Amino acid sequence: MISPLWFICCIIPYVSSFNAEERKLSSHFVLVGEPIAISCQIAKIPTLHSDYNLTWSRNGSDTPITTETHSRIHQQDNVLWFIPATLEDSGLYECNIRNSDSSDKEYIQLHVFKNNDGLCFNGETMYKQKVFMSIGGKITCPNLEYFNDENDTVPEIQWHKECKPGLLQDNRFLSSKGDIYLIINNVTVHDKGNYTCQTTYTYMGIQHNVSRTIYVDVEEGPKKTPPVFVYPKNHSIEVELGSHVIMDCNISSSISALNPYWQVNGEDVNVFDNTYEEQIYEKPSQGGGFIIGTRFNISKVKSKDYSHKFFCRVFHPYGEAVAYILLKRPAPNIQGYLIGGLVSLVFVIVAAVFVYKLLKIDIVLWYRNSCHPFLSKKVSDGKIYDAYVLYPKNRVSCLYSPDIFALKILPEVLERQCGYNLFIFGRDDLPGQAVVNVADEKINQSRRVIIVLVPESSCYSVLEDTSEQQLAVYDALIRDGIKVILIELDKIKDYTNMPESIKYIKQKHGAIKWKGDFTERSHSASTKFWKNVRYQMPPRQTVSPSELLLLPTAFNSPHTITLER
Numbered sequence: 001m002i003s004p005l006w007f008i009c010c011i012i013p014y015v016s017s018f019n020a021e022e023r024k025l026s027s028h029f030v031l032v033g034e035p036i037a038i039s040c041q042i043a044k045i046p047t048l049h050s051d052y053n054l055t056w057s058r059n060g061s062d063t064p065i066t067t068e069t070h071s072r073i074h075q076q077d078n079v080l081w082f083i084p085a086t087l088e089d090s091g092l093y094e095c096n097i098r099n100s101d102s103s104d105k106e107y108i109q110l111h112v113f114k115n116n117d118g119l120c121f122n123g124e125t126m127y128k129q130k131v132f133m134s135i136g137g138k139i140t141c142p143n144l145e146y147f148n149d150e151n152d153t154v155p156e157i158q159w160h161k162e163c164k165p166g167l168l169q170d171n172r173f174l175s176s177k178g179d180i181y182l183i184i185n186n187v188t189v190h191d192k193g194n195y196t197c198q199t200t201y202t203y204m205g206i207q208h209n210v211s212r213t214i215y216v217d218v219e220e221g222p223k224k225t226p227p228v229f230v231y232p233k234n235h236s237i238e239v240e241l242g243s244h245v246i247m248d249c250n251i252s253s254s255i256s257a258l259n260p261y262w263q264v265n266g267e268d269v270n271v272f273d274n275t276y277e278e279q280i281y282e283k284p285s286q287g288g289g290f291i292i293g294t295r296f297n298i299s300k301v302k303s304k305d306y307s308h309k310f311f312c313r314v315f316h317p318y319g320e321a322v323a324y325i326l327l328k329r330p331a332p333n334i335q336g337y338l339i340g341g342l343v344s345l346v347f348v349i350v351a352a353v354f355v356y357k358l359l360k361i362d363i364v365l366w367y368r369n370s371c372h373p374f375l376s377k378k379v380s381d382g383k384i385y386d387a388y389v390l391y392p393k394n395r396v397s398c399l400y401s402p403d404i405f406a407l408k409i410l411p412e413v414l415e416r417q418c419g420y421n422l423f424i425f426g427r428d429d430l431p432g433q434a435v436v437n438v439a440d441e442k443i444n445q446s447r448r449v450i451i452v453l454v455p456e457s458s459c460y461s462v463l464e465d466t467s468e469q470q471l472a473v474y475d476a477l478i479r480d481g482i483k484v485i486l487i488e489l490d491k492i493k494d495y496t497n498m499p500e501s502i503k504y505i506k507q508k509h510g511a512i513k514w515k516g517d518f519t520e521r522s523h524s525a526s527t528k529f530w531k532n533v534r535y536q537m538p539p540r541q542t543v544s545p546s547e548l549l550l551l552p553t554a555f556n557s558p559h560t561i562t563l564e565r
């Protein structure tokens with residue numbers, strides 16, 4: 001494999017000498033009386049050092065041609081000038097290049113010709129160009145690069161066809177001042193022929209004619225297709241603020257030499273922003289046409305770049321083609337926000353449920369306390385008691401005496417501290433009344449039934465299956481609206497010996513287990529146990545604010561509660 005470096009240093013000289021035959025003789029034509037400038041091809045070889053001496057001489061002569069610019073034939077800046085040429089100038093010329101270690105030579109054949117009789121050109125010395133009927137044409141007046149005026153443009157060019165003027169009167173022909181092209185629209189076969197272009201060159205105050213004749217052939221040409229935008233395609237792209245974007249406009253065309261350009265906000269992009277410098281490129285495409293493009297860099301996308309469409313425009317023989325691209329800020333990640341929002345919502349709900357579960361009782365009790373006085377008075381439900389209390393009586397052998405609990409602690413907390421009105425069987429019944437009648441009547445007048453359970457193990461007795469209790473429980477179960485609150489004075493492991501109704505209530509509503517002892521601390525309405533009980537109790541009917549005091553301020557005082565009913 002040959003390394004690229006080796007290629008550059010060693011192949012080129014070999015290639016250039018290989019091409020020597022071709023480049024060592026070239027022909028140039030000039031109409032007698034007109035100027036001609038000839039340059040030497042070997043001087044343009046890139047490997048040549050800039051430090052060289054170039055001289056022109058006529059074949060067979062050792063005297064170099066003068067560099068005296070007033071001379072009709074002279075050398076100026078390595079270019080050989082004949083201003084103007086005469087018939088005797090025809091012949092062979094050599095261009096000699098010499099630098100410190102080598103020399104090279106090139107031959108030039110100059111033909112000075114006369115026009116054919118009656119014509120403005122010579123049929124032997126014509127350039128050949130081609131135009132296509134399908135896509136229109138453009139004729140170039142060739143070899144004028146040395147004949148620019150001091151303003152670096154070519155003076156106006158006159159065009160003749162078959163030596164006749166007035167060509168531009170047909171509006172299919174266009175030629176702008178300073179332009180070396182003749183554009184032909186809607187080409188027909190009749191446009192075939194000999195076109196002569198003529199301009200002037202003023203040297204040392206003397207004006208000379210410069211003319212060229214082109215034989216123009218007309219062909220059908222490739223299919224008539226307007227250029228097509230490969231990119232952009234009227235679309236938008238998302239780009240970050242401050243990012244680097246290469247703005248490409250690529251056009252696929254059967255015609256070459258189109259000039260696409262970018263516009264934004266009605267002005268050229270370099271006017272819109274002076275850092276936007278366009279670069280045009282063109283290369284052949286596989287289909288025989290061309291990919292023509294123009295591009296500029298947005299090195300840092302600015303806010304203003306988002307507010308306009310960037311149009312790429314191109315004029316072509318059939319009109320103008322336009323396509324745009326719009327820069328957009330990247331859309332915020334909606335999906336991400338949505339998922340995040342949902343996750344946090346779920347989290348909040350879970351947290352709320354958790355907190356509610358944890359603090360449900362406190363919340364309900366707080367709500368009852370704080371809001372009740374402001375709520376309008378409920379319509380009375382016709383009940384007298386908040387709860388009907390049932391407990392196993394006279395179980396002195398029990399570890400936790402149900403008597404003490406039901407007759408002392410329960411009234412202390414629920415009645416005195418919380419302001420409930422209880423019916424405690426054995427305290428509030430009048431002696432002599434029939435048990436069944438009292439129970440039935442009082443339960444009907446109560447909002448809850450509290451049943452105090454004592455475990456078998458601690459006192460060797462279960463709740464007596466007396467008719468009173470049976471009745472109470474059935475009542476509570478059957479009648480809608482009476483809720484039963486089970487209180488276990490100690491852990492009851494085995495419910496198998498309990499009545500069915502108790503089992504049912506336990507299973508459905510559970511039981512509240514007494515965790516306290518019989519000390520004062522357990523008599524506070526704000527312990528967990530009492531909060532549980534209060535939660536299961538109905539909200540108190542209207543009580544006076546003084547009775548809202550829940551803390552046992554004077555536990556053993558003989559203070560009595562007066563209920564507002």
Ligand SMILES: *[C@@H]1O[C@H](CO)[C@@H](O)[C@H](O)[C@H]1NC(C)=O
Pocket residue numbers: 059060061092
């Ligand atoms: C060039 O000059 C040489 C020597 O004077 C001569 O032999 C040769 O024929 C000339 N060539 C042409 C093309 O005039």
Ligand SMILES: *[C@@H]1O[C@H](CO)[C@@H](O)[C@H](O)[C@H]1NC(C)=O
Pocket residue numbers: 051052053098099100
């Ligand atoms: C070019 O010519 C000048 C004088 O004519 C001479 O001084 C100079 O050395 C020459 N340079 C080379 C590279 O031959």
Ligand SMILES: *[C@@H]1O[C@H](CO)[C@@H](O)[C@H](O)[C@H]1NC(C)=O
Pocket residue numbers: 149150151
């Ligand atoms: C060159 O340009 C200047 C100013 O534009 C103008 O006055 C002058 O006539 C031009 N010269 C030629 C030869 O066109």
Ligand SMILES: *[C@@H]1O[C@H](CO)[C@@H](O)[C@H](O)[C@H]1NC(C)=O
Pocket residue numbers: 171172185186
């Ligand atoms: C070229 O031909 C088209 C229709 O065939 C016509 O509209 C247009 O004006 C013609 N252009 C010129 C410059 O004559």
Ligand SMILES: *[C@@H]1O[C@H](CO)[C@@H](O)[C@H](O)[C@H]1NC(C)=O
Pocket residue numbers: 122123162192193194
């Ligand atoms: C162009 O010039 C050539 C040579 O003089 C001539 O043969 C030919 O007929 C001319 N073409 C036209 C279309 O006049």
Ligand SMILES: *[C@@H]1O[C@H](CO)[C@@H](O)[C@H](O)[C@H]1NC(C)=O
Pocket residue numbers: 033198207208209
């Ligand atoms: C230049 O050409 C025109 C006609 O095309 C002619 O009238 C004029 O004399 C010519 N000028 C010179 C210096 O030959």
Ligand SMILES: *[C@@H]1O[C@H](CO)[C@@H](O)[C@H](O)[C@H]1NC(C)=O
Pocket residue numbers: 230231248249250291293
């Ligand atoms: C435009 O064409 C150039 C040259 O073929 C290519 O490098 C570039 O990627 C193209 N750009 C787009 C956006 O297609």
Ligand SMILES: *[C@@H]1O[C@H](CO)[C@@H](O)[C@H](O)[C@H]1NC(C)=O
Pocket residue numbers: 246277278279295296297
């Ligand atoms: C755009 O930037 C790239 C490098 O990022 C550079 O190669 C290219 O020449 C730039 N093009 C223009 C038109 O400035």
Ligand SMILES: *[C@@H]1O[C@H](CO)[C@@H](O)[C@H](O)[C@H]1NC(C)=O
Pocket residue numbers: 233234322323324
């Ligand atoms: C793109 O937009 C331009 C002007 O907005 C329109 O002339 C052109 O037909 C559009 N091109 C496509 C392919 O929609």
